[in-house]
Amino acid sequence: MGDNVIVLEGVSKVYSQGKIDVKAVNNLSLEIERGEFAVLCGPSGSGKTTVLNMIGGLDIPTSGRIILEWKELSTLSGTELAKIRRDRIGFVFQAYNLVPVLTAFENAEFVLALQNVPKDERREKVMAILEEVGLKGLEDRRPDELSGGQQQRVAIARAIVSEPAIILADEPTANVDSVTAESLITLMEELNKEKGITFLFSTHDQRVISRGRRIIRLRDGALDLE
Amino acid sequence: MKILPFAIRNVGRNRQRTLITIAAMGLAGFIMVFYASLLNGFSQKIAENSVGMSIGDIQIHAEGYRNDPDLYKMVTNHSDIISQLSSRGLAASPRLYGFGLAATGSTSAGVRISGIDPVLEATVTNLHQNILEGSWLDPSDPKGVVIGKKLARTLNVDVGGEVVMVSQASDGSMANDIYRVRGILKSVGEGIDRGGFYLLNDEFRSLMVLPEGVHEIAIKRLNESSELFESTAIVSRLAPGFEVLDWHRLQPIVSRMLETNEAGTLIMLIITYSAVSMVILNAMLMSVFERIHEFGIMRAVGVTPMQVFSLIFTEAMLQALAASLLTLAVGVPVSLYYQTHGIDMSSLAGDLSFGGVAINPIWYCKVTPSSILIPIIFLFLITALAVLYPAIKAAVIQPVKAIYHR
Structure with a gap:
């Protein structure tokens, strides 16, 4: 397995839509090595988000195995999966998905609080990360008081603050303007280089695809061309 | 978290x-x-x-009296029982009962005549505190009686008015006497309101020719924290051969x-x-x-x-x-x-x-x-x-x- 963070072995996902079964992912096998800056791309409906969700343990494959750092996800309970997501995976969603009742600081702090990291240590880490993502001075703002780009930066801060094994970013630049998108990609690139965090994007944004160091193309739920 | x-x-x-x-x-x-x-x-x-108005916590009767309130079914050694109860922290009041016809002018009503000791009764019930008009029984006024509120209305009598009592005495003779209404009770219970006629124990004995015994001993725990069943057991031991019941069994409804x-x-x-x-x-x-x-x-x-x-x-x-x-x-x-x-x-x-x-x-x-x-x-x-x-x-x-x- 080498230094693979993620291994997919013959993974398929079938959704039932009424009487029709829709194959979102079809016998996909894939390995993501530690420190990669990889991009899953393909047209809408190619299965990018489904793959990301299954890797993150948010969704369950119909068949096949997903192994994250030597642990097969399908064998884990809901609570164990939650702990894996808390400690080893960071998520960045297209729609930011921040907790609306929490401030930027508290959203970024959320995972550390779940990990029971001491308060002082939490504060130190979160303040450093917020500064790193360019949100210094905006710590006390709630999501509805931040721009789209700023919200996505909070989401990135939340994803990286606990130093996970991999960050799964689903269309992270889809809802922001091109300048913000550029700065977000640069930010994540820097984090990848400086901290060695593995990134796996799902996108059809050419700006992201062009910056990816590994491009994984999907078509109809299967590998198209690597 | x-x-x-x-x-x-x-x-x-x-x-x-x-x-x-x-x-x-x-x-x-x-x-x-x-x-x-x-x-x-x-x-x-x-x-x-x-x-508090009439029953008390516990009562002693002769066996069968409650089902058939016969004038002759009596608790005979009541003085001994009462003094023993008193030494065990239980207040007791002896009572005598009979039935008669109370009349004023042209109206009359059937009544339950109750002969009581006003001093001892006050230690067991608070009937004496429920006088609507007039005053409670007094040993210095032997012909003074206290009657129920509805009875007073039926007899059309006020405090100070005269009431003629007619009954049958224990010796079979005609019992009759004239009494003066000393007090009228507040509404305390249907039975007492309609037919309550209270007079002194001695007056009752004289009217009904009943020199000895009582029909009922009503008892109250002076220490209310003591358990009722324990007190009832004590009373049962002190009054062997008599029926001893607590108020739950006397008033089951x-x-x-x-x-x-x-x-x-x-x-x-x-x-x-x-x-x-x-x-x-x-x-x-x-x-x-x-x-x-x-x-x-x-x-x-x-x-x-x-x-x-x-x-x-x-x-x-x-x-x-x-x-x-x-x-x-x-x-x-x-x-x-x-x-x-x-x-x-x-x-x-x-x-x-x-x-x-x-x-x-x-x-x-x-x-x-x-x-x-x-x-x-x-x-x-x-x-x-x-x-x-x-x-x-x-x-x-x-x-x-x-x-x-x-």
Whole structure:
């Protein structure tokens, strides 16, 4: 397995839509090595988000195995999966998905609080990360008081603050303007280089695809061309 | 994750819904505290009237007297029994009973003649404190009698008026005498109101030619904290061969009603709180459905199903806590007010009686720890039950479905 963070072995996902079964992912096998800056791309409906969700343990494959750092996800309970997501995976969603009742600081702090990291240590880490993502001075703002780009930066801060094994970013630049998108990609690139965090994007944004160091193309739920 | 601060913040998010939920819960709590206190007061008054007006805690009779109140079925050694009871901390009053016809002018009414010792009777019952007009029996006024309120009306007699008593004495002779009404009793019970005719023991003996014995010894525990069954056992040992019964067996209807009052409170609690549980369930379901997306995010970043459950459960408990404080703040002062002032039900109920016991038309609350705590404990229980379904629903939802739920 080498230094693979993620291994997919013959993974398929079938959704039932009424009487029709829709194959979102079809016998996909894939390995993501530690420190990669990889991009899953393909047209809408190619299965990018489904793959990301299954890797993150948010969704369950119909068949096949997903192994994250030597642990097969399908064998884990809901609570164990939650702990894996808390400690080893960071998520960045297209729609930011921040907790609306929490401030930027508290959203970024959320995972550390779940990990029971001491308060002082939490504060130190979160303040450093917020500064790193360019949100210094905006710590006390709630999501509805931040721009789209700023919200996505909070989401990135939340994803990286606990130093996970991999960050799964689903269309992270889809809802922001091109300048913000550029700065977000640069930010994540820097984090990848400086901290060695593995990134796996799902996108059809050419700006992201062009910056990816590994491009994984999907078509109809299967590998198209690597 | 620290559940409590997060739950506090969530409760404050939709203030209008939270306030409505807390108000509904608090209103139910208030109703139940007030209802339980009122029923407590009502029960206590009935027990007081039943025991305090005529029965006492325990009574001694000759075997068979209660079923067949024969003039000759008597407790013979009553003086010894009374003195022994007194040494055991039990007050006792000897009573004599007979039946006769009381007449004034052209009206007459059947009465139960009660011969009592006014001094000893005052240690057992508080009949002497329930004089509507005139005054209580006095040994210095042997021909003075006290009669029931309705009897006075039937005989059309006032205090100071004369009443002729006609009966059959124990020797078979005609018993008759003229008495003067010293006092008229308040409404204390249907039997006493319609046919109560009280005179001194010695006058009774003289009228009915009954020199020895008594028909009844009424007993009261001077120490009310002592157990009734223990006192009854003591009395049974001191009066062998006689029938000894406590007031629960003497007034089974009243006793059973008081027992069922507790069940009544419980049923009322269940009915009221069932309605409230629907409000809580609805509010919590709305709150959960509104936040499914948010729960999805939380699950995605590592919140466990148990933590989601705990969060929603804590939010509901916080609302129950606020409702309990509201219940205490409103329910207790209102109940305490009516404990002192009472609610006048006379316009609705008039003269009420139950099992022969008069019910005061002014109903008083009686606030006790249980009348406060039981409704509050039930409030928490019902909230916990009502929130189970939404909390479980939120906890087990698949994260991927929750995240994309809009």
